[in-house]
Amino acid sequence: MQNSFGSTKSAINGWACLNGLPLNEINHHNNINFTDEDWRLLTTISSGNGMLVEQMRRNEEVKKNEEQERMLTESIEDTVVRVGDQGRHLYLDLERNVMGVKGTEGDISVDRKDMEAQQNAAEEREAILREAHHRIKNNLQVISSLISLQSELVSDPKALDAFKAAQCRIKTLALLYELLYTSKNVVQVKFDDYVQNLTTALQRRFNSAPKIKVNLDVQNVFLSIRDAVPCGLIINELLTNAFRHAFPGDKNGRIDISFRAAENRDCELVVADNGIGRPENSDIDSYSTLGLRLVDILIQQLGGRLQIENKIGTKLTVTFQSQSDRF
16 A cells, blocks of 8 residues: 555554554554554654654653652652652654653552651661660770779789789770770671771880881771670780780880681681790690680680791781671
């Protein structure tokens, strides 16, 4: 069939484009009757003298998201939000007049009361944890103060040293809970900040600067309390031991602390010094001090292993697998 504007096939091709249909679905429509105006428009679309413009999905997605956001913020009495208009396309002619629309409509219902209840529950849980961290920190500080008061009545040097060591361990724990209380993340501690604050406090205690320099190379990771507590106490014991014994007299020295965590959650904590070192072939079991026995207990708690090197000074490497869900 032929019209002054073109063939039936051209008109059908244009009709298929306008309706967003593949040609193989409309071949049986050869007997469609078009008006002269329809014929002119459709054959123009098909021949390429006109232009079929499909608006970019990206622009329509922006409009859709804006509309959804507007609807979500409206106050609806039944607390149900309905959104739709997914994947809409506009078809325009050369003058950019809308000739047709193709798309799908969806109905997504969300109970706003449930959403608000879940959000309130999460905020309440965070507030409870934050308050718990705050109280633990305060209680640890009270215990530390009581030990300090009691130590003033002690004259024996060894007993006094034991009191101060216990107080230092308690302060190590209090520092961790203080970081948890003041940070946005109430379930994991930013480990590099924790180690930085811990080493600074120990340097002040032993008045080591500038004689003994402490170098930190700690990866920016978040550790769970289950990992951070033993790691913090291990650093406290090893750093304290190095300050006391690795640099006798007025000897200058360096202590390096590093921590690395891999994607498979394998962690490595290293504390090394360039001091006088330890006896050849010595291991953790041969140390009789409480601090190093405590290190052994903490490593077992982590399910880790300890390696000791005595080539230049002392290097202790603790490897374990983190229990943190993510870093």
